[in-house]
Amino acid sequence: xxxxxxxxxxxxxxxxxxxxxxxxxxxxxxxxxxxxxxxxxxxxxxxxxxxxxxxxxxxxxxxxxxxxxxxxxxxxxxxxxxxxxxxxxxxxxxxxxxxxxxxxxxxxxxxxxxxxxxxxxxxxxxxxxxxxxxxxxxxxxxxxxxxxxxxxxxxxxxxxxxxxxxxxxxxxxxxxxxxxxxxxxxxxxxxxxxxxxxxxxxxxxxxxxxxxxxx
Numbered sequence: 001x002x003x004x005x006x007x008x009x010x011x012x013x014x015x016x017x018x019x020x021x022x023x024x025x026x027x028x029x030x031x032x033x034x035x036x037x038x039x040x041x042x043x044x045x046x047x048x049x050x051x052x053x054x055x056x057x058x059x060x061x062x063x064x065x066x067x068x069x070x071x072x073x074x075x076x077x078x079x080x081x082x083x084x085x086x087x088x089x090x091x092x093x094x095x096x097x098x099x100x101x102x103x104x105x106x107x108x109x110x111x112x113x114x115x116x117x118x119x120x121x122x123x124x125x126x127x128x129x130x131x132x133x134x135x136x137x138x139x140x141x142x143x144x145x146x147x148x149x150x151x152x153x154x155x156x157x158x159x160x161x162x163x164x165x166x167x168x169x170x171x172x173x174x175x176x177x178x179x180x181x182x183x184x185x186x187x188x189x190x191x192x193x194x195x196x197x198x199x200x201x202x203x204x205x206x207x208x209x210x211x212x213x214x215x
């Protein structure tokens with residue numbers, strides 16, 4: 001299967017992408033991984049992307065599209081893939097369509113993880129990270145530490161990252177509504193959109209997604 005995963009920040013796309021890709025035996029291709037891999041390997045696209053990032057500028061669509069195209073042409077993606085974070089806007093969605101059509105392929109589904117904005121803010125703004133080990137992550141509501149502000153594992157101080165503040169989260173949501181949400185209508189018009197609720201336990205959401213994709 002060839003699937004695009006969409007949804008607002010905090011919808012759990014990364015978590016669901018990993019589970020779905022494993023269940024469907026297809027590679028999980030995320031924009032973040034593409035950038036990290038290209039930059040660490042010093043590819044031409046990676047060098048160009050890093051120059052924009054170092055200057056605090058947005059990486060142009062053509063670079064992101066080029067990285068995605070190179071990755072989708074790898075042997076492990078021949079039987080399908082799950083795209084997470086790409087396409088991010090309608091221009092990228094149109095470029096993806098052109099790529100797939102040129103290769104005699106097409107998307108099977110676009111899975112939209114739906115979650116209310118207030119829930120997104122609650123999920124992200126409630127996160128607390130351990131200063132001593134960033135792998136230790138808590139949540140003031142869903143996974144509270146035994147002692148407020150103290151890591152259960154190592155006793156380190158828990159803090160809220162700057163990009164997890166409510167104002168920052170709402171700004172990120174505004175960017176999502178403006179830039180990314182239009183692709184939902186784009187794919188809906190093609191009859192590819194499958195929308196599921198992203199509320200509940202991780203396994204429950206994965207089952208919901210798998211059931212929807214099977215239909």
